[in-house]
Amino acid sequence: MVKxxxxxxxxxxxxxxxQKIVTEGERVLVGCSGGIDSATLLFVLNEARNxxxxxxxxxxxNHLLRSQESERDEAFVRDTAAGYGLPFFLKxxxxxxxxxxxxxxxxxxxxxIRYQFLDEIADNEGxxxxxxxxxxxxxIETFILRLIKGSGIRGLSAIxxxxxxxxxxxxxxxxxxxxxxxxxxxIAFVEDSSNVKTVYERNYIRHKIMPLLQELxxxxxxxxxxxxxxxxxxxxxxxxxxxxxxxxxxxxxxxxIVSVKNFTKLDGEVRYRVMADIFxxxxxSFVPLRExxxxxxxxxxxxxxxxxxxxxxxxxxxxxxxxxxxxxxPLLEATLEICGxxxxxxxxxxxxxxxxxxxxxxxxxxxxKNPFIAFFDADKCDDLLVRxxxxxxxxxxxxxxxxxxxxxxFISRKVPPEDRQHIPLVLSGNDIVWIAGHRIDEKYKxxxxxxxxxxxxxxxxxxxxxxxD
Numbered sequence: 277m278v279k280x281x282x283x284x285x286x287x288x289x290x291x292x293x294x295q296k297i298v299t300e301g302e303r304v305l306v307g308c309s310g311g312i313d314s315a316t317l318l319f320v321l322n323e324a325r326n327x328x329x330x331x332x333x334x335x336x337x338n339h340l341l342r343s344q345e346s347e348r349d350e351a352f353v354r355d356t357a358a359g360y361g362l363p364f365f366l367k368x369x370x371x372x373x374x375x376x377x378x379x380x381x382x383x384x385x386x387x388x389i390r391y392q393f394l395d396e397i398a399d400n401e402g403x404x405x406x407x408x409x410x411x412x413x414x415x416i417e418t419f420i421l422r423l424i425k426g427s428g429i430r431g432l433s434a435i436x437x438x439x440x441x442x443x444x445x446x447x448x449x450x451x452x453x454x455x456x457x458x459x460x461x462x463i464a465f466v467e468d469s470s471n472v473k474t475v476y477e478r479n480y481i482r483h484k485i486m487p488l489l490q491e492l493x494x495x496x497x498x499x500x501x502x503x504x505x506x507x508x509x510x511x512x513x514x515x516x517x518x519x520x521x522x523x524x525x526x527x528x529x530x531x532x533i534v535s536v537k538n539f540t541k542l543d544g545e546v547r548y549r550v551m552a553d554i555f556x557x558x559x560x561s562f563v564p565l566r567e568x569x570x571x572x573x574x575x576x577x578x579x580x581x582x583x584x585x586x587x588x589x590x591x592x593x594x595x596x597x598x599x600x601x602x603x604x605x606p607l608l609e610a611t612l613e614i615c616g617x618x619x620x621x622x623x624x625x626x627x628x629x630x631x632x633x634x635x636x637x638x639x640x641x642x643x644x645k646n647p648f649i650a651f652f653d654a655d656k657c658d659d660l661l662v663r664x665x666x667x668x669x670x671x672x673x674x675x676x677x678x679x680x681x682x683x684x685x686f687i688s689r690k691v692p693p694e695d696r697q698h699i700p701l702v703l704s705g706n707d708i709v710w711i712a713g714h715r716i717d718e719k720y721k722x723x724x725x726x727x728x729x730x731x732x733x734x735x736x737x738x739x740x741x742x743x744x745d
Contacts, residue, residue, distance in 0.1 A: 297405075551564060
């Protein structure tokens with residue numbers, strides 16, 4: 277049985293210094309629900325800053341789920357902050373509505389809203405750290421919960437004391453110690469009536485499972501704590517390999533590309549961690565399941581060069597020849613619209629491009645390397661049009677002795693199937709004279725007999741892109 281430790285403040289200060297959780301001069305925002313854990317954390321941190329000089333602020337989220345009780349909690353935390361002379365920040369959130377909108381449980385929705393609010397306040401008010409009151413019992417409950425749900429080694433790892441700017445100063449302290457300390461110093465707090473409802477998974481573990489484990493082995497908390505330490509060591513090795521691999525991938529805000537060849541060289545556990553890392557970067561709220569991983573592994577092992585897996589939260593994984601593309605970019609609908617081109621600027625919003633057509637008296641001395649600028653024999657071009665790819669399209673690529681299917685040309689250029697329907701094709705009558713960004717037709721090139729030159733420039737309009745400069 278864990279005993280009360282009267283030196284909780286000194287232990288917390290020591291923990292803060294050893295783990296470098298907070299350094300002098302920093303600003304710490306405490307997420308406070310008003311419950312015993314967060315109220316005690318606020319008390320201890322307020323005392324600790326006499327030894328480690330840092331500023332404090334208090335944030336509270338009213339989830340609007342428990343009517344008068346929620347209003348009571350809000351008033352209590354506001355008054356507590358005022359009593360300490362600390363700045364107070366409040367958010368009143370419709371958690372139930374948010375959960376329904378995003379298809380989440382109330383607990384998951386509440387967590388998302390809390391961290392979004394804490395991050396927002398930290399950004400706007402200059403707080404360098406965000407403190408939460410997670411304790412050692414929370415660690416153990418999380419471990420049991422994940423174990424029951426079939427989590428892998430990565431999921432069984434301990435909650436870190438520091439993650440980015442999130443800090444957990446009580447993560448080395450048992451809940452019974454916090455309770456005894458609060459009673460000893462008469463720390464005021466409020467009770468959340470929902471904490472005793474065992475319909476919630478964590479409460480069921482706390483009130484039903486933990487007491488049974490206590491009967492089986494009074495030291496089970498310490499045993500699980502040691503196991504978490506061992507798992508942490510294993511995870512550190514796997515994460516080191518994962519981090520090394522992630523340094524070599526191409527990342528953007530909505531797309532991450534990895535080499536299939538390099539990816540398949542990783543062992544299964546590291547591959548899973550790489551995928552989890554990628555998903556977290558693209559859509560932090562998405563939790564990958566083993567089923568999702570199996571689907572991705574299936575397309576990787578297939579001999580087919582182009583395959584796709586659609587995942588929740590708008591995520592897609594495309595196998596495109598030798599690359600694996602993780603993306604949240606929306607799929608663009610193919611358009612069958614045909615547009616005529618005239619001399620001058622042509623705005624084509626359905627393709628998100630501008631096409632500039634100019635007539636020149638002579639060919640340039642040097643040709644630009646930009647693949648979206650092309651020159652043609654103007655006397656051979658008539659009734660210029662723009663459309664996208666259709667099955668059966670053929671043209672004769674510059675330098676080729678005979679026509680080929682446009683589909684085969686795309687395959688030879690390793691153009692992803694979902695991109696083919698959005699590449700502009702410039703036509704003269706029924707002839708394709710240019711696949712913009714790729715190749716012009718041999719029959720329409722400039723030659724010694726050319727007297728009039730046509731210059732066509734394609735530029736993307738929806739967003740800046742090096743592909744359409």
